Amino acid sequence: MTPRTHEAQDVQALVESGFSKLTEACFLLLRVRDAAAARVWLGTAPVTTAADLHRHVPVAMQVALSAAGLRALGLPELILAEFSAEFLAGMAGEAQRSRRLGDVGANAPEAWHWGGRSTPDVLLALYAEPGGLAALRASTATQAFAAGFTTIGDLPTSDMQGREPFGFADGISQPSFDFAGRRTPGTDADLAYGNLLAAGELLLGYPNEYGRITDRPLLDAGCPGAALLPPAAEDAGRRDLGRNGTYLVFRQLAQDVQGFWRFAAAHSDAVGLAETMVGRRLSGAPLLPPSAAPIRGVGPDPDDIGLNGFTYAADPDGRRCPLGAHVRRANPRTGDMPGGVQGPLAQAIRMIGFAGAGDPRDDLIASSRFHRILRRGREYGRTLPPDQAAATDTAPMPETGLHFICLNANIQRQFEFIQNAWLANAKFDGLSGEADPLLGNREPFPAGQATDGFGRLCGLPRFVTVKGGAYFFLPGVRALRFIAGASG
Ligand code: HEM
Structure with missing residues (x-):
């Protein structure tokens, strides 16, 4: 599969692929136990990128962070405040939000297995070809990993061969994305239903369906380490912490x-x-x-x-x-x-x-x-x-x-x-x-x-x-x- 995103080596592969051939998977919910050790591990974590998808990928690892996780890792509050309000509040963080999402009664966060009373810091998603997950888990659980994180949840998955548990075929309708930026949203063509969306509906740092770049964390170029990040598309004086990322x-x-x-x-x-x-x-x-x-x-x-x-x-x-x-x-x-x-x-x-x-x-x-x-x-x-x-x-x-x-x-x-x-x-x-x-x-x-x-x-x-x-x-x-x- 040829990557379609421009900066494929910077994009986690899940953006482009559901890893359908990697039928074994688990989701590890992590708590940061030692911020310095956790940062060391994250600095070299073998994250699979969209650029890897052009070759055979027998296993994949994806890393996502909650607002609590960014805080636990020591990200300065000034930078955290640049993330979206709902991400910072969290799925279960406000009674109003829970009501809007239908998370009341039997769905109320107080009764959840996880995420209700406290949010995991890190989501580590592991995917492998049949028979490969145990080895991937073992190779992930290094000393460096254990020094940084405690695993507080281990969510297994089952391969139901393209069906969801009620028995219906799943994963059929998905939007496609105009990574090449060929389409202009908001013209008469949009009077009809379309399935091709601006890249900015998925990836941060690109124009969305309003023709604007969705709000995302931007930093002053002078911020320590900011040189690692690309300049913001609309303001070269700022660096883009959101670009090629997305919310999960x-x-x-x-x-x-x-x-x-x-x-x-x-x-x-x-x-x-x-x-x-x-x-x-x-x-x-x-x-x-x-x-x-x-x-x-x-x-x-x-x-x-x-x-x-x-x-x-x-x-x-x-x-x-x-x-x-x-x-x-x-x-x-x-x-x-x-x-x-x-x-x-x-x-x-x-x-x-x-x-x-x-x-x-x-x-x-x-x-x-x-x-x-x-x-x-x-x-x-x-x-x-x-x-x-x-x-x-x-x-x-x-x-x-x-x-x-x-x-x-x-x-x-x-x-x-x-x-x-x-x-x-x-x-x-x-x-x-x-x-x-x-x-x-x-x-x-x-x-x-x-x-x-x-x-x-x-x-x-x-x-x-x-x-x-x-x-x-x-x-x-x-x-x-x-x-x-x-x-x-
Ligand atoms: C246990 C819960 C759920 C089940 C059993 C379920 C089942 C399904 C099935 C069978 C389809 C049709 C096949 C497909 O297009 O992939 C579908 C489509 C879809 N579902 Fe769900 N779903 C669930 C939860 C959700 C949730 C929580 C959302 C969003 C908040 C959602 C959003 C969608 C969307 C956007 C589609 C595609 C609709 C389209 O474009 O035609 N589903 N779902």
């Missing part, structure tokens, strides 16, 4: 596979119901045929067109794919000005992602190009086929689910917007009384509004429970070396 959102989501299929089995067409809740067939096939017009950023591979070359324009009432189906909520595939929005002011409001009241459909389904994420999750636990999961005499399963991971340049506008406005909210696309059928916590949200419906059904049980989570910064390699050297 991690959520451990336990799935009640038996509850899901037993609920579905109580209805005449169990698989049909499950497929409408997801919005795709078990095989991953979409519920809608490909659009007549090509979609920018989809294809030319016919498989890609078959799986991702559709929009919901021909299905405004959700007859083929329910308006509230998981994939339709997670990416409503609208262009900039979906039906009925006229006039420059209304269009401007739509374009920044906040539509007003009035028509009940004129809600938060604004243009999808500002709210996309790159998913890099891995499954954990046991596989159980739907018919066995639906049987009432099967033994309870060990905890099984998804280590949901996504990358984005702006956690608030991308991950948090999707999670809050599109998935958790009862007010979506004219719907009421329901939230995401897979992910909803079934608590009233916003205040007093029921969320346990789905179409004509009501009383949906909770199928997914949040068990942990945190926000991390996945730095560029130069930024990682700077953090290792400049702190203290």
Whole structure:
């Protein structure tokens, strides 16, 4: 695979690859026990970069740091303050944020396995070809590593062969990125749904869908060690600590596979119901045929067109794919000005992602190009086929689910917007009384509004429970070396 990012040797490989051939993986949650020793290890940690992807890569290591971790490593507060507010606050750091994310009731951070009461400092992601993980773990656990870190969590993963635990094909729809900067966002072409996004929606230091460079940590060029970092694109007097980095959102989501299929089995067409809740067939096939017009950023591979070359324009009432189906909520595939929005002011409001009241459909389904994420999750636990999961005499399963991971340049506008406005909210696309059928916590949200419906059904049980989570910064390699050297 040829790297597509310009500065591939500076970009952690996860940005370009989900390491699908490295089917063994684990996520180590680390606490800094000795800052000086931790910095020494980070200064030479063998991080796999996008430049490595042109050759055979049998193992990979990625390093991400939380705000608590940057602080524990001794990064000066003045530099820390340059990171985004939501990253600094943390996923579970504020009651308001928890409410918006749906992390209340059974999902409340107080009950999480990790990340609820205190955030891990470092996320170390290890990936290996079949049979290779044990050796990678052993080679990572050097004396230098142990001097710097305590492992406070060790999250295993399972290879479910491209399916998530409910049994659906996963990892199908992903945005593609215009690393070459050929496209100009915000032209008439964006009136139609597109799947090709500005690089700055993923990587810090590049123009985003607004044509601006997303806020990121910049330093005075005179700061010790700053010469390691590239100059900021818009201000040569400053150095860019963000460039080629991105924010990594991690959520451990336990799935009640038996509850899901037993609920579905109580209805005449169990698989049909499950497929409408997801919005795709078990095989991953979409519920809608490909659009007549090509979609920018989809294809030319016919498989890609078959799986991702559709929009919901021909299905405004959700007859083929329910308006509230998981994939339709997670990416409503609208262009900039979906039906009925006229006039420059209304269009401007739509374009920044906040539509007003009035028509009940004129809600938060604004243009999808500002709210996309790159998913890099891995499954954990046991596989159980739907018919066995639906049987009432099967033994309870060990905890099984998804280590949901996504990358984005702006956690608030991308991950948090999707999670809050599109998935958790009862007010979506004219719907009421329901939230995401897979992910909803079934608590009233916003205040007093029921969320346990789905179409004509009501009383949906909770199928997914949040068990942990945190926000991390996945730095560029130069930024990682700077953090290792400049702190203290
Ligand atoms: C256990 C939890 C989850 C399950 C079982 C699940 C399952 C799925 C499945 C089966 C698909 C369709 C296949 C694909 O396109 O890859 C999908 C798509 C997607 N999911 Fe999830 N998902 C979960 C959590 C989440 C979360 C937490 C988010 C975001 C906050 C999310 C965002 C998306 C997005 C953006 C898509 C692609 C939609 C599109 O572009 O058509 N998912 N998910």
